Amino acid sequence: MFHPLRVSEVERLTDDAVAVTFAVPPELHEAFRHTPGQHVTLRRTVRGGEIRRTYSICAPAAPHGADPVVRVGIRLVDGGEFSTYALKELAVGDLVDVMEPLGRFTLAPRAGRFAAVVGGSGITPVLSIAATLLASEPGARFCLIRSDRTAASTMFLDEVADLKDRYPDRFQLVTVLSREEQQAGLPSGRLDQPRLRALLPALLPVEAVDGWFLCGPLGLVRGAEQALRGLGVERARIHQEVFHVDEGTAPVAVPAAAPAGSxxxxxxxxxxxxxxxxxxxxxxxxxxxxxxxxxxxxxxxxxxxxxxxxxxxxxxxxxxxxxxxxxxxxxxxxxxxxxxxxxxxxxxxxx
Structure with a gap:
């Protein structure tokens, strides 16, 4: 179900990304309480047609009794009508139709060791997952392996740095830049399947991780899954959410003709x-x-x-x-x- 929510903040994250926060009135608090990792769908009417886009909630889940926070990260997509509108026109005070939170790429906080491999805007739901987990479960640890093109294009730098400062013994951060050398840390380059298969065992005990969360472009998610499966991780411990599919390489099954009169x-x-x-x-x-x-x-x-x-x-x-x-x-x-x-x-x- 959609509800008109008023924009309370538009924060510039990078040259091509913003974080948008919506004010949730008291009568909708329960409807918009999200599980870490869920997303909302935003709706806009343009030239008489309806545009819908889904964006993950980056805010931590509200503790019991606290007001829910609906904050989403939006990155500009070439030719994207909604992302262009969000970055260039959307302003505080505007009303936007927002669907109640959905999605199963989630983690209910519990004790254990968890890890994520994310690319680009794939950080958005994982930020909510990690922040909620670490704040509410002292017996939990989280390792974040993130890949971005350059430091300037990296979303939520401050929020991730805050997690590192707040939970130094329980939050591990590994950053890889595909198009820019770093002064310290891992060398630049893509996080593909062979590289991840060699890298992951060097970072943490792969077999001891209770849940893996893979989020980002299709190539990264598939490569990470193949690497984990090759390292003996059972499928039930791997959770995936694809943020972008390259239409030129994505396989599409050709549907058989429907029976006449179906x-x-x-x-x-x-x-x-x-x-x-x-x-x-x-x-x-x-x-x-x-x-x-x-x-x-x-x-x-x-x-x-x-x-x-x-x-x-x-x-x-x-x-x-x-x-x-x-x-x-x-x-x-x-x-x-x-x-x-x-x-x-x-x-x-x-x-």
Missing amino acids: TLTATLDGRSGTWAVQEGESLLETVLRARADAPYACKGGVCGTCRSFLVSGEVRMERNYALEPEETDAGYVLACQSHPLSPEVELDFDR
Whole structure:
């Protein structure tokens, strides 16, 4: 559900990134209490059309009894309508439609050892995860391995430095710059799979890490996962969130032709309906023709907002960068990427 929230702060982080904070009125405090790592979807109408973009919450989760803070990091994307608007026009006092927090790239604070490999704006949800964990759980440790192009392009430098100062014995920071040499630390270059496989065991006891959080561009996330799997880390301890997919290299499955006359039955907010699936459209597009309130954001298989349970029938997803293998094994699909392979399909958005 979307709510109009007023912008209370716009902070310039780098030449191409800002942090935007929204004021949450008391009656919406419970709706906007987030679990560390979750995101919100922002909505804007331009030239009669609707633009939705998903951004992770970078603020720590509010302690019990405290007011929730909704602060997101936004980096400029070439040709991106919403990010351009956020960096060049969005101002304190503006109203923006904000969806309640969603997402499963999360960590409920608990004792243990945790680590993250992030690239660029992938720091955003991990900053919330690490800050909340270290503040609320004295028995937790966190190692952050971050990759950025240059020091000037690095988001949330002050916030990460504050964690290092506040928790020197429990927070470990490793920074790699891909296009700039550092005076100290690791040599420059990309954090690819071979480099990570050699680097990670030298930094920390890989086998003792209770949870790995990988966030950033598709290439970095895939390389980090392959490195960890090669080091013997079980899949259940690896959590991923992709922030960017290079359209030129991302594999896309070509969906088989839908059976003529396929129908979709979908349940959303307790109400069900049945509609004919038109040729070439995704199941999300079928629902949106009748239900404008169907959940979605990126429509690219990345954010996971349109996650739904496949009650019956058979579908094929064109791409999936949002659902974990255990979710797909349990029957969940991305409606924006799903096409019917059976005459009848039923989805449940409420599960």
